[in-house]
Amino acid sequence: DQHLNKKRKKRKRISRSKIFAECPLTFDGAYGLTQANHSIKFCEHGKKRRVGIYQHFLNKHKLKEVYAQRLIRAVADNQDPKITELFDGNEDVIDHFYRVQCPFTNGRVHLPGYSLQSISNVPCRRHLVPLNALKYHLRKYHHASQALAQKLLDDFKKIRTKK
Structure with missing residues (x-):
């Protein structure tokens, strides 16, 4: 139990702006996000470059902050975008005031x-x-x-x- 608390505290301390990674949103259905349900634009699968992922989620994918934060936690925890479902089909993830x-x-x-x-x-x-x-x-x-x-x-x- 003490080990879990330390892990949670460490995870909370990770700054969103310091996470650089390849964008996991390269296919329809990544983390449960779909073009049909969420109107999200996906990155090209062949592009393999590390980016400041939080700003990338906000600026490229135009996600609302709360959903970008949810994705950041998944990326930081190395959750597989092919099997991890973070989003329901009815969630409005796009920032329409981008x-x-x-x-x-x-x-x-x-x-x-x-x-x-x-x-x-x-x-x-x-x-x-x-x-x-x-x-x-x-x-x-x-x-x-x-x-x-x-x-x-x-x-x-x-x-x-x-x-």
Whole structure:
């Protein structure tokens, strides 16, 4: 029992960002994920390169964080993707807010308390922006202030967690 507790503590300490491995999502049915039930895109089987697997699950496969974490535990525990079933057919694993519409796509937005006079490149020609790049996009492309970019990002994240 003490050995199991040590193993659990050690597993909890493994940082998601430090796990590099070949992507196990190379075939339909890996860990119970299917194209038909989960709309996931699989990696090509022939590509054998080690990647930061957590970010890979989020960015390439567009998985929600909770499901990427579930996969990370399976990879860290060397669970076989051919026999291990981690997902039910009805789980919505894809992050549908991976890309979001730039708030300036249709022109200026009205935000009480924020000056939008310095905003440039409106309307935005880049309709969809990865959420993890939205703040950078707002700051560099539209010249938004740090506070405004952060406010808009926080608002998107609130909307994302409600769905």
